[in-house]
Amino acid sequence: MEDLTKLSHIFLENISDINKKDRIIILTHVDSDGVSSGVLLYKVLTKKDYKNIDIIYPKKGENGYSERIKNLINSSKPDFLFFMDLGSYPLNFDNIRKIILIDHHKPEGIPNNGVLLSSFPPPPYISTSYLAYLLLKEINYNPKDYLGLIGEVGDYGLEVDAPYFKELIKKYKKKNISLVSSLINSARRVKEFDIETSLKYLINSENFEDLLIDSVYMKKLLYYKDVIKEDVDKWKRTKPKFIKNIAIIEINSPNLIHPIIAQIWRNVLEKYIIICANFGYLKDKVSFSIRTNLDISLLSFLRKYLKPSIEEDLGFGHERATGGIIDLEKWFDLIKKIENDNIENNEA
Numbered sequence: 001m002e003d004l005t006k007l008s009h010i011f012l013e014n015i016s017d018i019n020k021k022d023r024i025i026i027l028t029h030v031d032s033d034g035v036s037s038g039v040l041l042y043k044v045l046t047k048k049d050y051k052n053i054d055i056i057y058p059k060k061g062e063n064g065y066s067e068r069i070k071n072l073i074n075s076s077k078p079d080f081l082f083f084m085d086l087g088s089y090p091l092n093f094d095n096i097r098k099i100i101l102i103d104h105h106k107p108e109g110i111p112n113n114g115v116l117l118s119s120f121p122p123p124p125y126i127s128t129s130y131l132a133y134l135l136l137k138e139i140n141y142n143p144k145d146y147l148g149l150i151g152e153v154g155d156y157g158l159e160v161d162a163p164y165f166k167e168l169i170k171k172y173k174k175k176n177i178s179l180v181s182s183l184i185n186s187a188r189r190v191k192e193f194d195i196e197t198s199l200k201y202l203i204n205s206e207n208f209e210d211l212l213i214d215s216v217y218m219k220k221l222l223y224y225k226d227v228i229k230e231d232v233d234k235w236k237r238t239k240p241k242f243i244k245n246i247a248i249i250e251i252n253s254p255n256l257i258h259p260i261i262a263q264i265w266r267n268v269l270e271k272y273i274i275i276c277a278n279f280g281y282l283k284d285k286v287s288f289s290i291r292t293n294l295d296i297s298l299l300s301f302l303r304k305y306l307k308p309s310i311e312e313d314l315g316f317g318h319e320r321a322t323g324g325i326i327d328l329e330k331w332f333d334l335i336k337k338i339e340n341d342n343i344e345n346n347e348a
């Protein structure tokens with residue numbers, strides 16, 4: 001990644017342009033990194049007396065650059081738009097003074113009037129919430145450290161080599177940070193897609209301890225966590241089908257567990273490309289996740305067979321973690337292409 005001091009200067013320059021009465025929209029991803037990023041920024045800005053702020057997020061199965069989101073943003077006429085943890089694409093929005101993107105995915109371009117603050121490429125592995133924390137700390141805006149940490153642990157786990165990480169993990173304890181992070185992730189994984197609860201859970205906290213007390217939010221999130229655990233247990237033993245070094249696992253769950261199942265198999269079949277396809281998450285669609293431990297680019301792998309598409313959230317993300325949501329027909333076509341390609345390779 002670029003030098004943090006340099007990035008924070010760019011950040012300060014752009015963030016200081018915002019007037020107290022400006023309309024600000026924070027558009028954020030819905031996983032623990034996204035939700036904690038959005039809330040971290042929201043809390044910093046409200047403390048600084050910016051009053052006209054809303055947090056919005058993509059719907060189930062939607063990404064941050066869909067037509068619906070574009071229309072929603074254009075009709076609510078923000079002066080400033082923050083894009084958190086949603087990647088960066090060269091899409092244009094009307095009449096927005098500035099778009100500030102904070103992210104760690106591989107950028108595909110930048111919107112007009114956009115400034116991208118990115119920790120890509122790693123190392124160090126710095127998630128969006130952690131990058132937001134580091135940037136805001138660097139410019140003395142006093143961000144809440146635990147909000148940065150929750151997303152970092154959600155995306156990259158407990159053994160990260162990032163600034164201040166060791167001391168923060170010690171301060172808040174591995175077990176507790178992991179719990180909170182997985183509670184937030186559970187809200188977006190269950191079929192209810194209850195982001196309002198995970199947002200309120202974090203917004204209502206003044207310090208990390210508040211997240212560990214028995215609240216209505218926590219009760220709900222604990223229930224979601226159980227639902228997901230049970231469902232993962234149910235599907236994790238599904239036998240893969242193999243095409244050369246590609247393992248395909250087909251499941252049928254209403255919950256967003258395909259990334260977890262792919263992750264589990266990634267660690268079992270270390271020399272394989274793992275594709276977990278979920279036929280039950282969205283009606284008439286196949287939602288799939290690709291993971292691998294191999295030193296290859298899954299983005300390039302997938303793009304060999306399919307054109308990346310924003311509407312299908314297809315073929316973006318990370319070199320070792322990507323996926324998409326496609327029609328059944330397109331899915332079977334993809335499998336056919338992979339089969340043909342690998343049979344030819346076998347013969348060569």
Ligand SMILES: [Mn+2]
Binds near residue numbers: 127
């Ligand atoms: Mn992230």
